[in-house]
Amino acid sequence: MNLKELSQKLGLSPTTVSRALNGYPEVNDVTRDRVLAAAKRHNYRPNTRAIRLATGRAMAVGHIFPVATKNEIMNPIFADFIAGASEIYTQNGYDMLLSIVADGAEESSYRDLKSRGAVDGVIVHAVRAVDARIPALMDIGLPFVAHGRATSMDDSYSWVDVNNRRAFLRAANFLLDLGHLRIGLVNGLENMAFAARRRTGYSDALAARGIQHDPGLMASGEMTEQAGFLAASQMLDRDDPPTAFLAASMLSGMGVRRAIEGRGLRMGRDVSVIIFDDELSYLRNGDDVPIFTATRSSVRDAGRIAAQMLLDLIADPTSAPHHRLLEADLILGQSTGPVPKHV
Amino acid sequence: MNLKELSQKLGLSPTTVSRALNGYPEVNDVTRDRVLAAAKRHNYRPNTRAIRLATGRAMAVGHIFPVATKNEIMNPIFADFIAGASEIYTQNGYDMLLSIVADGAEESSYRDLKSRGAVDGVIVHAVRAVDARIPALMDIGLPFVAHGRATSMDDSYSWVDVNNRRAFLRAANFLLDLGHLRIGLVNGLENMAFAARRRTGYSDALAARGIQHDPGLMASGEMTEQAGFLAASQMLDRDDPPTAFLAASMLSGMGVRRAIEGRGLRMGRDVSVIIFDDELSYLRNGDDVPIFTATRSSVRDAGRIAAQMLLDLIADPTSAPHHRLLEADLILGQSTGPVPKHV
DNA sequence: GGCAAACTTCAAATCGCTTTGGGATCACTG
DNA sequence: CAGTGATCCCAAAGCGATTTGAAGTTTGCC
Numbered sequence: 001m002n003l004k005e006l007s008q009k010l011g012l013s014p015t016t017v018s019r020a021l022n023g024y025p026e027v028n029d030v031t032r033d034r035v036l037a038a039a040k041r042h043n044y045r046p047n048t049r050a051i052r053l054a055t056g057r058a059m060a061v062g063h064i065f066p067v068a069t070k071n072e073i074m075n076p077i078f079a080d081f082i083a084g085a086s087e088i089y090t091q092n093g094y095d096m097l098l099s100i101v102a103d104g105a106e107e108s109s110y111r112d113l114k115s116r117g118a119v120d121g122v123i124v125h126a127v128r129a130v131d132a133r134i135p136a137l138m139d140i141g142l143p144f145v146a147h148g149r150a151t152s153m154d155d156s157y158s159w160v161d162v163n164n165r166r167a168f169l170r171a172a173n174f175l176l177d178l179g180h181l182r183i184g185l186v187n188g189l190e191n192m193a194f195a196a197r198r199r200t201g202y203s204d205a206l207a208a209r210g211i212q213h214d215p216g217l218m219a220s221g222e223m224t225e226q227a228g229f230l231a232a233s234q235m236l237d238r239d240d241p242p243t244a245f246l247a248a249s250m251l252s253g254m255g256v257r258r259a260i261e262g263r264g265l266r267m268g269r270d271v272s273v274i275i276f277d278d279e280l281s282y283l284r285n286g287d288d289v290p291i292f293t294a295t296r297s298s299v300r301d302a303g304r305i306a307a308q309m310l311l312d313l314i315a316d317p318t319s320a321p322h323h324r325l326l327e328a329d330l331i332l333g334q335s336t337g338p339v340p341k342h343v
Numbered sequence: 344m345n346l347k348e349l350s351q352k353l354g355l356s357p358t359t360v361s362r363a364l365n366g367y368p369e370v371n372d373v374t375r376d377r378v379l380a381a382a383k384r385h386n387y388r389p390n391t392r393a394i395r396l397a398t399g400r401a402m403a404v405g406h407i408f409p410v411a412t413k414n415e416i417m418n419p420i421f422a423d424f425i426a427g428a429s430e431i432y433t434q435n436g437y438d439m440l441l442s443i444v445a446d447g448a449e450e451s452s453y454r455d456l457k458s459r460g461a462v463d464g465v466i467v468h469a470v471r472a473v474d475a476r477i478p479a480l481m482d483i484g485l486p487f488v489a490h491g492r493a494t495s496m497d498d499s500y501s502w503v504d505v506n507n508r509r510a511f512l513r514a515a516n517f518l519l520d521l522g523h524l525r526i527g528l529v530n531g532l533e534n535m536a537f538a539a540r541r542r543t544g545y546s547d548a549l550a551a552r553g554i555q556h557d558p559g560l561m562a563s564g565e566m567t568e569q570a571g572f573l574a575a576s577q578m579l580d581r582d583d584p585p586t587a588f589l590a591a592s593m594l595s596g597m598g599v600r601r602a603i604e605g606r607g608l609r610m611g612r613d614v615s616v617i618i619f620d621d622e623l624s625y626l627r628n629g630d631d632v633p634i635f636t637a638t639r640s641s642v643r644d645a646g647r648i649a650a651q652m653l654l655d656l657i658a659d660p661t662s663a664p665h666h667r668l669l670e671a672d673l674i675l676g677q678s679t680g681p682v683p684k685h686v
Numbered sequence: 687g688g689c690a691a692a693c694t695t696c697a698a699a700t701c702g703c704t705t706t707g708g709g710a711t712c713a714c715t716g
Numbered sequence: 717c718a719g720t721g722a723t724c725c726c727a728a729a730g731c732g733a734t735t736t737g738a739a740g741t742t743t744g745c746c
Binding site for chain 1 (some may be wrong): 391392394395396406410416417419421423433440441455458460488565569594604625627629634
């Protein structure tokens with residue numbers, strides 16, 4: 001069933017039917033009702049391909065994920081971010097186009113999407129501290145929203161980000177207030193913007209209390225359980241092991257916990273741990289009472305916000321860049337406590 | 344730059360240019376080379392929207408993920424499966440359309456995609472033991488490949504699946520051979536087809552050795568660390584705790600491990616564990632030596648295979664359904680050993 | 687040389703919708 | 717009653733490709 005057939009059945013022109021369906025004012029209410037009823041009865045749905053060609057809009061948004069060919073690690077937050085964004089697209093009649101491209105091929109991928117007219121805008125995932133994609137997209141002229149901000153150029157493009165620096169600053173201060181002086185940092189890869197900022201927050205908190213910088217207490221790597229375990233193990237095996245940890249993710253934290261418990265220590269009593277909790281659906285931090293004390297910010301919400309921001313931007317491409325800096329909550333769990341006396 | 348402009352620059356008709364670019368035989372080689380060179384020089388890329396309208400093909404594949412509104416758990420294998428599928432689409436000039444829909448709204452979502460002409464086919468994720476989506480799609484007439492098979496109707500549609508029954512049968516037999524008699528099953532939700540089959544494998548292995556069915560040693564739930572921990576904890580606190588576990592995923596296994604170690608036991612010595620390892624990129628089972636003994640099958644490979652199967656099906660919709668049953672490897676890790684003497 | 691077959695190329699129709707630029711029709715003024 | 721706006725509807729021209737059917741050019745062969 002297409003527009004032409006439907007209009008013939010109704011004895012109207014395609015023009016009128018199209019206008020009736022799309023809510024244009026120049027059509028009689030009686031006529032409009034007839035049209036809407038007929039459309040519903042015949043289960044008519046306008047052909048997306050034709051709409052796209054006619055309007056010149058793709059009614060689709062692209063999500064391009066970089067994957068380092070070397071280790072091929074998909075970011076675990078991916079699924080939940082997407083889930084949040086998807087809600088918004090569905091509500092607004094947009095489709096979500098996904099592609100996963102090798103680490104440096106993103107720019108050509110963007111150019112391709114643009115010149116093929118396959119999308120109206122894109123979301124930039126996993127922003128690096130220095131990220132070539134951002135100037136590239138500005139050059140290409142494809143509307144975009146970044147999930148995260150590069151270190152520089154903060155205001156010239158739209159982004160949604162968590163206040164990573166403050167989150168880790170607060171977490172570190174919380175541990176310092178509990179008396180912890182040696183705090184291990186189990187960070188993500190610090191070429192990523194979010195990880196770099198978290199490190200800054202950590203360092204600033206220590207510096208403010210006059211605590212000396214100790215490279216042996218700062219690890220940076222993939223945010224896997226295994227990596228978290230290894231990093232924490234190394235630190236715990238020092239002569240002056242840390243009494244607390246700041247871990248970059250739920251998985252890292254689980255690795256840290258294993259390292260602690262594997263040494264016969266108890267998390268929350270002998271060694272404190274704070275994680276960054278993205279509220280991933282399949283990595284919940286406990287059910288009622290949080291297992292880990294955590295800085296928490298829902299990545300699904302971030303997905304929703306970024307998607308909405310992008311649609312707004314597409315609707316009005318001339319508008320100034322939008323920004324949204326989310327604050328992470330500091331929630332108390334069972335993994336932190338005062339520094340043990342006997343240490 | 345569109346076809347018309349390009350053809351004007353070349354002094355040719357759009358017809359010829361189109362044919363030259365698409366490799367049709369009725370165009371002179373000299374002309375073709377001229378066209379190709381000009382296309383490259385002007386960075387011409389045909390407009391996807393126009394191609395789609397003209398050819399009537401969407402050149403896109405849909406991935407629809409069901410999300411139970413209650414718990415909203417995204418399946419962790421999602422990201423890696425998608426990554427595998429994406430490779431294939433990219434190679435073949437297809438786009439991947441993703442949407443996440445509430446648990447029972449899938450059918451209308453399929454109908455929508457079909458009548459809008461937004462996709463040429465879909466992948467069905469997370470097949471349940473009894474799954475309404477499969478007959479629905481057959482009714483709608485949208486080509487599809489299921490990742491998993493429902494309990495019945497095995498041959499009337501295309502699927503890619505792992506031999507889940509045999510995987511758990513082999514794993515259980517391996518444990519039985521090591522002398523374990525009480526084996527705890529920490530399964531996924533058994534309304535899912537894969538989990539139901541794994542349970543069958545487990546049960547069949549025990550039955551073949553004349554071991555009595557013990558409901559207290561069989562848990563079924565979300566495949567999270569927390570759920571795995573709770574299930575294993577309960578079993579370990581029995582008067583006759585299991586000496587081994589079969590866990591449905593890496594995350595479940597991590598929970599089981601925590602339950603074991605939290606009781607002062609050592610995994611691999613006091614209690615054995617075998618997991619099902621989907622080879623998720625961010626949940627690697629160790630780097631060189633596997634941590635867990637595991638039945639292993641790459642979900643990324645499954646994504647590749649399913650995607651290719653779907654493209655084949657789209658290319659020839661009249662062909663008979665395709666099937667691919669993958670066998671999981673049983674790989675030896677550090678989490679299994681003979682049943683302890685003193686028990 | 688002549689005629690058919692094979693090559694090349696093109697004009698125009700098509701896909702299914704939106705949107706521009708008018709035409710009717712009708713009621714309301716002055 | 718002619719003139720002026722509203723109001724309602726339509727024909728036709730896009731959007732940018734593919735594809736059909738046909739025309740013009742070579743080539744091949746007797």
